[in-house]
Amino acid sequence: MNAEIVAVGSELLTPFHQxxxxxxxxxxxxxxxxxxxxxTIAGDDRRLLTAAVRTALARADILILTGGLGPTQDDMTxxxxxxxxxxxxxxxxxxxxxxxxxxxxxxxxxPENNARQAEVIEGAEVLRNPRGxxxxxxxxxxVGGQPRYILLLPGPPWEMEPLFDAEGLPRLIAHAPRRHIAxxxxxxxxxxxxxxxxxAAKIYKRFPGVxxxxxxxxxxxRFYLRAQAPTQAExxxxxxxxxxxxxxxFAGEVFATGDETLEQIVGYYLQMREATVAxxxxxxxxxxxERLTRVAGSSRYFVGGAVAYSNEMKTKFCExxxxxxxxxxxxxxxxxxxxxxxxxxxxxATYGIGITGxxxxxxxxxxxxxxxxxxxxxxxxxxxxxxxxxxxxRARIRHFATQQALEMLRRRLV
Amino acid sequence: MNAEIVAVGSELLTPFHQxxxxxxxxxxxxxxxxxxxxxTIAGDDRRLLTAAVRTALARADILILTGGLGPTQDDMTxxxxxxxxxxxxxxxxxxxxxxxxxxxxxxxxxPENNARQAEVIEGAEVLRNPRGxxxxxxxxxxVGGQPRYILLLPGPPWEMEPLFDAEGLPRLIAHAPRRHIAxxxxxxxxxxxxxxxxxAAKIYKRFPGVxxxxxxxxxxxRFYLRAQAPTQAExxxxxxxxxxxxxxxFAGEVFATGDETLEQIVGYYLQMREATVAxxxxxxxxxxxERLTRVAGSSRYFVGGAVAYSNEMKTKFCExxxxxxxxxxxxxxxxxxxxxxxxxxxxxATYGIGITGxxxxxxxxxxxxxxxxxxxxxxxxxxxxxxxxxxxxRARIRHFATQQALEMLRRRLV
Numbered sequence: 001m002n003a004e005i006v007a008v009g010s011e012l013l014t015p016f017h018q019x020x021x022x023x024x025x026x027x028x029x030x031x032x033x034x035x036x037x038x039x040t041i042a043g044d045d046r047r048l049l050t051a052a053v054r055t056a057l058a059r060a061d062i063l064i065l066t067g068g069l070g071p072t073q074d075d076m077t078x079x080x081x082x083x084x085x086x087x088x089x090x091x092x093x094x095x096x097x098x099x100x101x102x103x104x105x106x107x108x109x110x111p112e113n114n115a116r117q118a119e120v121i122e123g124a125e126v127l128r129n130p131r132g133x134x135x136x137x138x139x140x141x142x143v144g145g146q147p148r149y150i151l152l153l154p155g156p157p158w159e160m161e162p163l164f165d166a167e168g169l170p171r172l173i174a175h176a177p178r179r180h181i182a183x184x185x186x187x188x189x190x191x192x193x194x195x196x197x198x199x200a201a202k203i204y205k206r207f208p209g210v211x212x213x214x215x216x217x218x219x220x221x222r223f224y225l226r227a228q229a230p231t232q233a234e235x236x237x238x239x240x241x242x243x244x245x246x247x248x249x250f251a252g253e254v255f256a257t258g259d260e261t262l263e264q265i266v267g268y269y270l271q272m273r274e275a276t277v278a279x280x281x282x283x284x285x286x287x288x289x290e291r292l293t294r295v296a297g298s299s300r301y302f303v304g305g306a307v308a309y310s311n312e313m314k315t316k317f318c319e320x321x322x323x324x325x326x327x328x329x330x331x332x333x334x335x336x337x338x339x340x341x342x343x344x345x346x347x348x349a350t351y352g353i354g355i356t357g358x359x360x361x362x363x364x365x366x367x368x369x370x371x372x373x374x375x376x377x378x379x380x381x382x383x384x385x386x387x388x389x390x391x392x393x394r395a396r397i398r399h400f401a402t403q404q405a406l407e408m409l410r411r412r413l414v
Numbered sequence: 415m416n417a418e419i420v421a422v423g424s425e426l427l428t429p430f431h432q433x434x435x436x437x438x439x440x441x442x443x444x445x446x447x448x449x450x451x452x453x454t455i456a457g458d459d460r461r462l463l464t465a466a467v468r469t470a471l472a473r474a475d476i477l478i479l480t481g482g483l484g485p486t487q488d489d490m491t492x493x494x495x496x497x498x499x500x501x502x503x504x505x506x507x508x509x510x511x512x513x514x515x516x517x518x519x520x521x522x523x524x525p526e527n528n529a530r531q532a533e534v535i536e537g538a539e540v541l542r543n544p545r546g547x548x549x550x551x552x553x554x555x556x557v558g559g560q561p562r563y564i565l566l567l568p569g570p571p572w573e574m575e576p577l578f579d580a581e582g583l584p585r586l587i588a589h590a591p592r593r594h595i596a597x598x599x600x601x602x603x604x605x606x607x608x609x610x611x612x613x614a615a616k617i618y619k620r621f622p623g624v625x626x627x628x629x630x631x632x633x634x635x636r637f638y639l640r641a642q643a644p645t646q647a648e649x650x651x652x653x654x655x656x657x658x659x660x661x662x663x664f665a666g667e668v669f670a671t672g673d674e675t676l677e678q679i680v681g682y683y684l685q686m687r688e689a690t691v692a693x694x695x696x697x698x699x700x701x702x703x704e705r706l707t708r709v710a711g712s713s714r715y716f717v718g719g720a721v722a723y724s725n726e727m728k729t730k731f732c733e734x735x736x737x738x739x740x741x742x743x744x745x746x747x748x749x750x751x752x753x754x755x756x757x758x759x760x761x762x763a764t765y766g767i768g769i770t771g772x773x774x775x776x777x778x779x780x781x782x783x784x785x786x787x788x789x790x791x792x793x794x795x796x797x798x799x800x801x802x803x804x805x806x807x808r809a810r811i812r813h814f815a816t817q818q819a820l821e822m823l824r825r826r827l828v
Contacts, residue, residue, distance in 0.1 A: 012453075013440060013449075013450045013451070013452075013453065014440060014444075014627070015437050015438070015440045015441035015444065016437075016627065016629050016638070018432070018434070018437060020432070023429045023430075023432060024429070026427060026428060026429045027429035030428075030429065035427075036427045037427070037456075037457065037459075037462055038427075038454060038455065038456055038462070038466065039426075039427065039454070039455040040452060040453070040454050040455075041452065041453040041454075042451075042452055043451065045451075048451055048452070048473075051473065052452065055469055059462075059465065213428070213430065215430055224430070279721075281700075284704075285703055285704050285706070285707025285708070285712070285716075286695075286700030286701065286702070286703030286704035286707065286719055286721065287700065287704045288700070289699055289700030289703075289704075289721040290698075290699050290700035290701045290703075290704045292699070293699025293700065293721070293723065294699070294808070294809065296774070296775050296776065296808055297776070298699075298723075299723050299724070302699075302723055303723060303724055303726075303727060304720065304721050304722055304723050304724060304727035304730075304731065305700055305720070305721035305723075306718065306719070306720055306721070306731065307693075307700065307703040307707070307718050307719035307720070307721075308718055309707065309712075309713050309716055309717060309718050309719075310713070310717055310718060312717075312762075313717060313718035313761060316718075316760065316761075317718065317720065317731070346730065347727060347730075348726075360710070361710050362710065362711070394708070394710055395708065
């Protein structure tokens with residue numbers, strides 16, 4: 001079975017807004033073996049939206065509409081689906097009663113428009129929406145002799161997602177042919193995409209039944225595995241086997257096999273080892289501290305950080321000798337090392353990280369070009385230092401540098 | 415005239431990728447008075463893509479396709495458009511010659527597949543793509559007696575955008591009825607959306623000819639103005655008048671009327687005043703320093719920052735008396751003030767900013783709930799302190815707090 005997702009809303013046709021609900025929906029649909037064959041974005045226009053519904057019903061088994069269920073005159077998904085099916089909408093007395101109760105509880109009159117939200121397409125099931133006043137609707141119809149399933153969902157993701165999971169998904173599962181699907185994820189940091197793909201390809205090619213998607217962003221590669229099989233055990237077996245071989249191939253380079261971010265994983269290890277970290281940043285300007293403290297509860301292992309942009313501050317915050325800066329330059333292996341060791345002592349932390357480099361776009365020289373970054377990790381015994389030349393613009397270079405720092409710390413902790 | 419944008423690529427139907435080209439295209443189309451009535455996303459499937467092209471040609475004046483112009487078997491936009499029109503594709507000898515020259519220059523053989531990129535739909539104009547090997551194509555056809563304009567563009571934004579501007583836009587302008595459109599932007603920080611809308615509505619309602627879109631994100635409201643008129647002067651006059659009245663209404667609250675970010679504007683003012691800033695952050699964990707240093711050249715006015723997560727670091731980095739923390743608590747008006755004043759002195763900066771608060775999700779109490787943040791700005795004479803209760807999750811609270819800090823600094827500098 002296949003599906004078309006229609007996102008409704010004139011704002012989704014402007015340069016300022018974008019449908020994102022379909023990403024959530026296509027993930028959920030894939031998990032039950034339903035593929036999305038088209039996505040359509042239509043505005044709040046009766047004629048055009050009705051036409052889009054007709055087109056979708058002619059070409060897909062399942063039609064999921066998001067948005068256009070609110071109380072205003074612009075919200076016309078209900079009417080347009082009804083019109084495309086040649087049906088009426090009817091006011092549901094139970095929904096009307098609920099609406100009155102809800103407003104009465106807040107000592108408010110029901111605005112006239114709101115009654116629109118109680119309108120139900122003939123033959124539709126009402127899907128109760130605990131997070132908003134617009135209920136969803138589900139219909140099973142026939143178009144040209146073919147069965148069709150139609151789902152109307154509210155637009156705000158906060159309402160749509162739980163409603164789909166609670167009410168939409170079970171209804172689709174009931175009608176879709178039973179599929180057995182298993183998925184897995186393997187995440188690596190600081191391995192170039194091409195190298196990761198080359199090393200992985202010789203493994204995943206041996207599993208033609210497992211679909212392998214490689215997703216890469218700055219300093220991170222994710223393998224997303226998905227298998228479909230006659231039984232659930234077989235599907236899980238296939239992804240588990242491939243995932244185990246990938247983990248073996250990349251051994252120390254795999255940082256997670258789930259949703260965790262690199263900074264979360266580093267946080268887990270630090271807590272496990274009862275260790276703490278402090279950071280001294282120059283070119284990354286606070287981004288490393290910001291990433292570490294994005295994680296709730298990071299105060300248990302993150303002590304503090306210094307953004308030492310000027311030479312004076314490198315001395316003041318992390319005790320880098322001014323002579324060293326004068327001799328080697330602020331962007332040097334030696335200064336990165338002194339920053340890492342200095343901030344560690346200054347903050348009484350188990351680990352200290354120092355980053356100095358040239359994020360650009362200006363400030364580069366032939367000898368020290370834009371993208372050159374030194375990253376040091378000190379633990380009181382030895383200090384590891386790496387020199388990297390990162391590609392891309394200022395934002396990318398800064399991100400790469402923090403990714404490298406987190407990965408160095410993770411490998412030290414493992 | 416109206417348009418449909420069809421984004422081609424099976425990856426755009428997965429949970430991992432999303433079409434973003436249509437945002438760029440709808441902005442450009444709006445600037446010449448062409449509205450987008452549908453967006454469709456279709457996969458690399460001959461039958462389904464051809465059907466999508468037919469559907470689009472039946473309902474829109476202009477059809478813009480992005481993607482599917484590469485050399486692989488998956489790239490079938492050319493064939494599908496030809497098939498939908500009942501035309502053939504023909505290999506263009508000139509394009510073949512260019513392809514051979516390009517590969518010869520790199521001493522490489524032309525891979526067999528690449529010849530596909532020289533295929534041109536009968537009657538199409540070839541649009542030279544300086545940034546890639548896939549040229550665009552433009553067609554003027556008739557469908558059901560109606561004129562239709564079809565534009566095939568490559569998928570990578572880096573290739574698509576300049577090609578559309580150089581070759582696509584002029585052709586559409588030549589065929590579209592002449593429109594005169596002017597746009598303007600007014601940006602405010604830390605004004606709630608509802609309040610901004612209420613104050614603005616009474617002004618923009620007097621200009622029914624100017625379309626006003628309000629875009630709000632955490633701590634930022636943007637008014638996007640757009641007018642269409644019989645002459646360019648009239649269109650510009652209308653947006654200028656409205657923009658001037660909005661700037662008057664919001665006076666000190668307007669931080670930009672262009673693309674500049676709040677941190678860029680703060681940077682301009684600091685340079686203009688030959689002033690510097692240093693920051694001490696607790697709950698924002700480095701985000702304020704990170705935002706300030708996102709701006710290229712920020713080393714001219716950003717001296718340094720301290721992420722003082724623990725009480726000891728508040729004392730060490732910004733000289734907050736331990737007694738004060740013990741007495742008032744780390745999250746207090748007094749500690750925010752001491753952090754701002756301490757970091758200013760510690761870094762010999764013109765301005766010092768101190769932020770302390772509870773970003774959550776845990777750590778809140780009845781008296782000091784999650785979202786409570788104190789932000790202080792010191793200049794050596796007086797220190798301003800604000801207490802705010804920000805809504806939302808950890809990331810949102812942290813963003814709000816830095817937005818408030820930047821806006822306080824901006825207002826002090828103006």
